[in-house]
Amino acid sequence: MTELPYLTIREASELIKKKEISPVDITRSVLERISDIDRKLNSYITVIADQSLGAAKNAEEAIAKGSYLGPLHGIPLALKDIFITRGIPTTCGSKMLENFIPPYDGSVTKRLVDAGAVIVGKNNMDEFAMGSSTETSYFGPVKNPWDLNRVPGGSSGGSATATAASLCLGSVGTDTGGSIRQPASLCGVVGMKPTYGRVSRFGMIAFASSLDQAGPITKTVEDASIILSAISGYDPMDSTCVDKPVPDYTKHLEDDVEGIKVGIPKEYFIDGIDKEVEEASRKAIELVKDLGGEIIEISLPHTEYAVSTYYIIAPSEASSNLARYDGVKYGFRAEGARSLGEMYRKTRAEGFGDEVKRRIMLGTYALSAGYYDAYYLKAQRVRTLIKQDFENAFNKVDVIMAPTTPETAFEIGEKTEDPIKMYLSDVLTIPCNIAGLPGISVPCGFSSGGLPIGIQIIGRPFDEESVLHVAHAYEQGANLRERRPPI
Amino acid sequence: MKISKDDALHVAELARLEFNEDELEKLTGQLGNILEYIEKLKELDTTSVKPTYHILYLSTPFRDDKAMEWLTPDDVLENAPERQDEFFTVPKVIEG
Numbered sequence: 001m002t003e004l005p006y007l008t009i010r011e012a013s014e015l016i017k018k019k020e021i022s023p024v025d026i027t028r029s030v031l032e033r034i035s036d037i038d039r040k041l042n043s044y045i046t047v048i049a050d051q052s053l054g055a056a057k058n059a060e061e062a063i064a065k066g067s068y069l070g071p072l073h074g075i076p077l078a079l080k081d082i083f084i085t086r087g088i089p090t091t092c093g094s095k096m097l098e099n100f101i102p103p104y105d106g107s108v109t110k111r112l113v114d115a116g117a118v119i120v121g122k123n124n125m126d127e128f129a130m131g132s133s134t135e136t137s138y139f140g141p142v143k144n145p146w147d148l149n150r151v152p153g154g155s156s157g158g159s160a161t162a163t164a165a166s167l168c169l170g171s172v173g174t175d176t177g178g179s180i181r182q183p184a185s186l187c188g189v190v191g192m193k194p195t196y197g198r199v200s201r202f203g204m205i206a207f208a209s210s211l212d213q214a215g216p217i218t219k220t221v222e223d224a225s226i227i228l229s230a231i232s233g234y235d236p237m238d239s240t241c242v243d244k245p246v247p248d249y250t251k252h253l254e255d256d257v258e259g260i261k262v263g264i265p266k267e268y269f270i271d272g273i274d275k276e277v278e279e280a281s282r283k284a285i286e287l288v289k290d291l292g293g294e295i296i297e298i299s300l301p302h303t304e305y306a307v308s309t310y311y312i313i314a315p316s317e318a319s320s321n322l323a324r325y326d327g328v329k330y331g332f333r334a335e336g337a338r339s340l341g342e343m344y345r346k347t348r349a350e351g352f353g354d355e356v357k358r359r360i361m362l363g364t365y366a367l368s369a370g371y372y373d374a375y376y377l378k379a380q381r382v383r384t385l386i387k388q389d390f391e392n393a394f395n396k397v398d399v400i401m402a403p404t405t406p407e408t409a410f411e412i413g414e415k416t417e418d419p420i421k422m423y424l425s426d427v428l429t430i431p432c433n434i435a436g437l438p439g440i441s442v443p444c445g446f447s448s449g450g451l452p453i454g455i456q457i458i459g460r461p462f463d464e465e466s467v468l469h470v471a472h473a474y475e476q477g478a479n480l481r482e483r484r485p486p487i
Numbered sequence: 488m489k490i491s492k493d494d495a496l497h498v499a500e501l502a503r504l505e506f507n508e509d510e511l512e513k514l515t516g517q518l519g520n521i522l523e524y525i526e527k528l529k530e531l532d533t534t535s536v537k538p539t540y541h542i543l544y545l546s547t548p549f550r551d552d553k554a555m556e557w558l559t560p561d562d563v564l565e566n567a568p569e570r571q572d573e574f575f576t577v578p579k580v581i582e583g
């Protein structure tokens with residue numbers, strides 16, 4: 001019984017389908033593990049024990065009656081606390097929304113529930129998804145399950161930690177500049193950001209609307225494919241959600257990778273990249289070559305401008321999106337203001353944390369009179385150049401392979417006083433968001449200190465299938481799943 | 488690019504934020520450093536490059552003008568910090 005939380009979604013769903021285990025057993029075992037060890041990790045803000053057991057019971061009864069919904073039926077999953085859940089607190093890691101109880105479900109929530117998934121809780125995260133270490137959460141930092149003195153990455157650090165430590169069978173996070181792939185890499189799990197527009201953003205609290213995208217964090221590539229198949233697809237409630245058919249992403253995982261063209265961007269092996277990370281990445285590329293992939297060196301010449309571009313676009317969009325937190329309609333309101341203007345200022349000064357305020361200030365500055373052309377417009381022009389780099393590369397190759405992060409998990413507190421240092425931990429994940437492309441991070445080894453390393457695979461717009469296909473082939477060849485975090 | 492404390496104060500006013508003296512000092516320095524880093528984009532000549540505001544080629548989707556089921560006023564007001572009947576309540580708008 002204690003082994004149940006360690007199962008993959010695929011393994012558990014096979015057993016549930018054959019009625020060898022019940023959704024109630026596995027949900028209970030996950031809840032027990034959360035109550036045993038999450039005080040050391042802090043990966044959940046809210047655990048929904050009673051309600052999830054009720055949902056598991058419903059799943060059990062439905063399956064007993066023969067109405068099996070598919071591979072997520074009865075599977076205990078978690079959600080980053082950025083996804084709106086009806087009747088369940090949704091904080092976005094902020095004091096501003098500490099007591100917010102949404103009156104509706106977001107689309108990701110709804111699709112998972114409709115697929116029969118059992119939501120066990122809401123994962124901790126950087127406040128409003130702004131951070132690369134999950135240290136900016138109002139509810140305290142999340143710890144990396146491989147080393148409790150280190151960060152799990154961010155902003156979906158709670159989702160990555162909970163998945164790595166088997167406190168859920170998988171989770172859904174969001175990725176604006178690397179917030180799924182970077183923590184997945186630092187925690188030794190799989191994390192995928194789909195193409196912008198693949199998954200509905202309705203009911204997903206907005207950070208930077210032209211970059212935000214939801215995606216799975218799981219133990220395996222196959223599990224990521226299962227969740228992605230469930231949450232993708234057109235939604236009339238999100239005008240940027242694209243009306244394209246959704247394939248069954250698990251279908252072509254086993255196909256041969258013989259002859260697939262894999263581009264290696266020389267700019268991603270930057271100065272300052274950790275030696276062990278570089279070595280593990282080169283080894284992963286070697287393995288894909290051995291499996292039949294054709295390795296081609298490519299150039300993405302504007303890579304070095306991506307972080308600057310991002311730190312104009314993302315804060316600008318955030319400053320606009322976060323204007324809604326004014327203490328009027330929902331969320332925190334400061335006490336004792338004598339006028340409306342004072343109430344706005346006090347509410348926002350007391351309700352937001354430092355990193356969120358820093359980004360609102362930066363974005364407001366970049367959009368303010370006299371600076372718009374120099375910053376925002378300039379960044380949008382450079383965005384075109386970064387996007388064109390990828391378009392040129394994808395004329396020659398099918399997927400791109402590169403390290404996910406320049407280094408392994410860093411220590412808690414190591415970068416909190418130096419925003420730029422923190423921002424640079426996303427230097428290899430940001431370009432993908434700027435160009436809207438699908439990308440995945442898959443574990444590719446460990447440092448000598450026992451910390452996980454991830455390899456990133458990027459694909460053409462809406463070609464999640466090739467990304468998953470190569471990722472799966474690599475994962476099967478590398479066979480790294482035996483090692484579990486010591487917790 | 489360094490910015491002055493007055494610049495930071497002005498932006499704080501636009502963003503409806505407020506800071507004490509120490510916070511403002513620290514923030515002004517940090518914003519200056521970030522802006523300096525961002526200046527890197529000036530290396531690129533982009534005069535003939537079109538901006539990309541959005542990576543998708545979007546058209547405005549339309550739907551039929553039909554009423555849908557949605558939240559009741561009570562659902563919506565449930566989270567209000569203060570309410571009166573079917574209204575949100577706020578402090579006086581006109582000062583004095």
